[in-house]
Amino acid sequence: MTNHVSKSEMERFSLSALPQTELNSISEHLTTCQACHQLFVEALRREKGSTGLRFTIDLEVLLRHEHLEYEQLVGLADKSLDATDREIINAHLSACATCQERVRSFVAFKDELEPELRVRYGPAAQEPQPKKAFWADWWRGFAWNPAYAAAILLVVIGLVVALVVLRRRSATLEAKRTMPSQVNATVSPTPTLDNQAARKTSPTPAPAPSQQLPNLQPSPGLTVKNRQPLKVPNAQAVAVLNDEGRAVTIDKAGSVSGLDEIPQDRRREIVEALLAENIKAPATRTELAGGPLVLRGPANGPTFKLLSPARAVIISDRPSFEWEKLAGATSYRVSVGDLKGHELAKSEELPADQTRWTPPTSLKRGEIYVWEVEATIDAKRIVSPGTSAPQMRFKILSATSAHDLEQLKKARSHLALGVFYAHEGMVGEAEHEFQILIRDNPHTPVLIKLLKKIQSWQRQ
Amino acid sequence: MDQLLLPYFQASDESERQHLLDDLLLIYAMPVVRRTLRQRLGFSINRKGTNPHNPDAQDLYQETMIRIVQALDDLRRSSENGGIGDFRKYVAGVAGNVCRDYLRTRSPARRRLKDNIRLVLTRHPDFALWQTEGDYVCGFSVWRERGAPPPWSQKTSALAEKIEEFRDTTYAREQPSRLPLPKILSDLFEWTSRPLELETVVKIVAALMNVRDRPDERFDEHSEAYLEAPAAREMPSAQSLVEEKELLRQLWDVVSHLPAAQRDAYCFLFHDKRGWDLFSLLIESEVVSFGGLAQALNRSPQEINRLRSQMPMDGPTAAAELHVTRPQVNKWRFLAIQRVRKEIGHVREEK
Numbered sequence: 001m002t003n004h005v006s007k008s009e010m011e012r013f014s015l016s017a018l019p020q021t022e023l024n025s026i027s028e029h030l031t032t033c034q035a036c037h038q039l040f041v042e043a044l045r046r047e048k049g050s051t052g053l054r055f056t057i058d059l060e061v062l063l064r065h066e067h068l069e070y071e072q073l074v075g076l077a078d079k080s081l082d083a084t085d086r087e088i089i090n091a092h093l094s095a096c097a098t099c100q101e102r103v104r105s106f107v108a109f110k111d112e113l114e115p116e117l118r119v120r121y122g123p124a125a126q127e128p129q130p131k132k133a134f135w136a137d138w139w140r141g142f143a144w145n146p147a148y149a150a151a152i153l154l155v156v157i158g159l160v161v162a163l164v165v166l167r168r169r170s171a172t173l174e175a176k177r178t179m180p181s182q183v184n185a186t187v188s189p190t191p192t193l194d195n196q197a198a199r200k201t202s203p204t205p206a207p208a209p210s211q212q213l214p215n216l217q218p219s220p221g222l223t224v225k226n227r228q229p230l231k232v233p234n235a236q237a238v239a240v241l242n243d244e245g246r247a248v249t250i251d252k253a254g255s256v257s258g259l260d261e262i263p264q265d266r267r268r269e270i271v272e273a274l275l276a277e278n279i280k281a282p283a284t285r286t287e288l289a290g291g292p293l294v295l296r297g298p299a300n301g302p303t304f305k306l307l308s309p310a311r312a313v314i315i316s317d318r319p320s321f322e323w324e325k326l327a328g329a330t331s332y333r334v335s336v337g338d339l340k341g342h343e344l345a346k347s348e349e350l351p352a353d354q355t356r357w358t359p360p361t362s363l364k365r366g367e368i369y370v371w372e373v374e375a376t377i378d379a380k381r382i383v384s385p386g387t388s389a390p391q392m393r394f395k396i397l398s399a400t401s402a403h404d405l406e407q408l409k410k411a412r413s414h415l416a417l418g419v420f421y422a423h424e425g426m427v428g429e430a431e432h433e434f435q436i437l438i439r440d441n442p443h444t445p446v447l448i449k450l451l452k453k454i455q456s457w458q459r460q
Numbered sequence: 461m462d463q464l465l466l467p468y469f470q471a472s473d474e475s476e477r478q479h480l481l482d483d484l485l486l487i488y489a490m491p492v493v494r495r496t497l498r499q500r501l502g503f504s505i506n507r508k509g510t511n512p513h514n515p516d517a518q519d520l521y522q523e524t525m526i527r528i529v530q531a532l533d534d535l536r537r538s539s540e541n542g543g544i545g546d547f548r549k550y551v552a553g554v555a556g557n558v559c560r561d562y563l564r565t566r567s568p569a570r571r572r573l574k575d576n577i578r579l580v581l582t583r584h585p586d587f588a589l590w591q592t593e594g595d596y597v598c599g600f601s602v603w604r605e606r607g608a609p610p611p612w613s614q615k616t617s618a619l620a621e622k623i624e625e626f627r628d629t630t631y632a633r634e635q636p637s638r639l640p641l642p643k644i645l646s647d648l649f650e651w652t653s654r655p656l657e658l659e660t661v662v663k664i665v666a667a668l669m670n671v672r673d674r675p676d677e678r679f680d681e682h683s684e685a686y687l688e689a690p691a692a693r694e695m696p697s698a699q700s701l702v703e704e705k706e707l708l709r710q711l712w713d714v715v716s717h718l719p720a721a722q723r724d725a726y727c728f729l730f731h732d733k734r735g736w737d738l739f740s741l742l743i744e745s746e747v748v749s750f751g752g753l754a755q756a757l758n759r760s761p762q763e764i765n766r767l768r769s770q771m772p773m774d775g776p777t778a779a780a781e782l783h784v785t786r787p788q789v790n791k792w793r794f795l796a797i798q799r800v801r802k803e804i805g806h807v808r809e810e811k
Contacts, residue, residue, distance in 0.1 A: 011487075015487065015507060023765055048734075048736065063790065063794070070575060087794070101568065102571065106579070113579060113580065116640050117584055119643075121645075123653075431638060432638060
């Protein structure tokens with residue numbers, strides 16, 4: 001380009017508001033033409049104005065929009081990031097509350113997920129197989145496998161031989177009853193190298209058929225990948241369960257094996273539940289159901305829901321109270337009291353965008369509490385639960401039970417945890433544990449019965 | 461009425477009015493909108509009003525411009541012309557509202573749910589997440605191993621109905637929110653019998669678990685707080701042109717000696733308080749000429765102009781320009797900032 005650029009053209013160039021070919025040729029021209037370059041500088045100055053230069057070198061400010069990508073989140077949770085990456089993320093997190101919460105939530109979920117990773121899923125694993133199908137499959141496989149057929153033949157021959165030998169020996173014994181000393185010498189030889197060698201040549205009673213059968217493996221439906229196969233149930237067992245990889249057996253006499261690390265009284269509760277195929281609803285369920293209706297004002301007007309804790313037994317003694325946002329509310333106030341109506345904790349006036357509050361101090365364990373939220377809207381006070389709703393109650397797990405729970409968690413037994421939660425009235429948690437058990441033991445009616453029982457409490 | 465708007469309102473010829481409107485938008489509105497999007501959301505828009513690397517940014521820019529054109533048109537048609545006293549301020553207000561509306565549509569809770577779903581899909585051996593035609597799809601890992609059937613798809617309008625159908629058939633007696641996430645995913649895949657797009661899974665699980673699209677007000681307020689109090693932050697400043705030129709000279713001296721990747725990452729994302737890009741500032745203050753800039757960066761003049769039209773860039777744009785990931789851009793930029801802080805961080809204290 002040899003032609004110089006006009007002032008108006010240069011202004012459009014400065015704004016990139018020209019066709020691409022013109023932008024390109026002016027760019028080239030500017031490297032050789034001092035006069036046009038000066039025109040460009042002046043166009044930029046007019047655009048910029050006279051305000052002074054300010055720019056930040058603060059990392060927090062500069063990185064505040066650099067929100068975390070999923071891979072960074074994973075790297076942070078896995079502790080696989082290098083020091084520079086961590087420093088960059090920390091600088092961003094100190095300026096971004098949203099990403100702070102995202103990281104906290106992700107790390108917590110990752111920890112929660114760990115035990116769940118051992119539970120197996122897949123189209124096949126989910127297909128329930130009727131019990132008779134298990135035996136049908138077993139026989140089908142047995143009949144069609146030549147090795148098994150040969151084994152059957154050997155077993156039958158062995159049985160016949162054993163029967164013949166036994167008859168002969170019993171006849172011999174019968175005959176020698178009149179000569180006791182000789183009988184003892186023959187029947188109970190002291191094991192020595194000599195007589196052992198002799199025994200090898202003598203006919204040996206055939207092993208019992210069951211010992212010669214191929215080892216019974218759990219059916220595909222009972223097998224959970226990556227878990228130890230279950231032991232063959234003994235005749236007296238009422239339940240043999242796969243509980244987080246270990247075999248838990250409970251027999252008719254009430255003996256339990258596989259839960260050695262569970263305290264005696266908790267084991268007894270488990271046995272009782274499995275033998276009775278029932279768990280009694282804890283009294284807490286009724287106590288938490290509601291209580292008297294307390295008139296708090298006119299029933300009409302806007303309402304909002306209390307979300308959590310809601311008629312539940314909770315572990316934390318500093319619960320996080322959560323409620324629904326009420327459109328138009330300018331503030332909220334939370335109050336917590338006991339069943340006698342004494343106020344035990346009260347929040348300050350919370351801003352309209354805050355729908356969660358945690359009391360600054362712990363509440364006493366083992367007690368039932370009532371809580372409510374008062375919203376202010378157009379200078380009016382709206383209280384939830386409303387006038388026609390029962391009180392919102394919750395219970396904090398007692399200190400003893402909280403301690404027991406810690407111990408049970410270490411034992412990693414879904415069965416023990418499920419029964420514990422059920423006894424404590426922690427329905428959701430109990431349901432969760434039994435669902436894992438049923439997934440791992442899909443053909444165990446007692447577990448299904450217990451789960452249904454627990455679920456029925458929620459509908460009451 | 462702002463004097464800038466008078467020719468537009470007084471124009472009788474339609475083509476002349478259109479020409480004046482183009483000028484108003486290009487010369488006065490666009491810089492304000494670009495700056496607002498940059499400051500409030502960290503989004504960049506090039507001087508042509510587009511950003512192929514950040515569709516949200518482009519949508520917001522267009523939304524702002526549509527609102528401004530609509531407002532000008534409404535004012536012109538009405539008899540009262542006293543509506544806009546300061547056009548630039550008005551534009552900043554509209555752009556600010558568009559940013560605020562955008563923040564309200566974001567749902568951090570849903571984002572967190574998506575993180576969790578991705579973690580389950582990538583960590584649990586029985587699930588898988590893979591890409592098909594650019595979209596993420598997921599399902600049982602055996603499906604992927606055996607060659608997955610085409611993804612389950614539903615029209616957006618029918619999705620809500622399908623979710624209810626799934627809820628009724630699978631969770632008639634239990635609350636899905638009480639179940640572990642892998643179990644819900646397994647149930648869903650069983651129900652569809654085929655892979656689903658990740659976004660569809662997030663929508664369905666969010667509905668089942670009652671994850672609501674609530675705006676994160678704190679985010680908005682937090683950003684606002686930063687914008688309101690920038691002076692409290694470390695910020696070299698120059699009040700006179702002489703000081704400004706000296707400060708930029710020092711900055712350019714540091715930046716031009718950085719490793720090329722760090723230098724580019726710093727330059728592309730740099731913006732001053734008013735949203736100006738570094739190349740324009742350097743040329744305007746005559747610290748370096750247009751040709752000198754091309755030489756120093758070892759790029760053609762056309763390339764320098766193309767880059768300047770996109771600057772200040774946002775993370776996705778810079779990443780696309782440098783052919784690396786966003787975290788890598790951040791890393792280079794971070795190292796560059798540390799060097800700049802070390803070399804010229806004293807400027808503010810000296811003043």
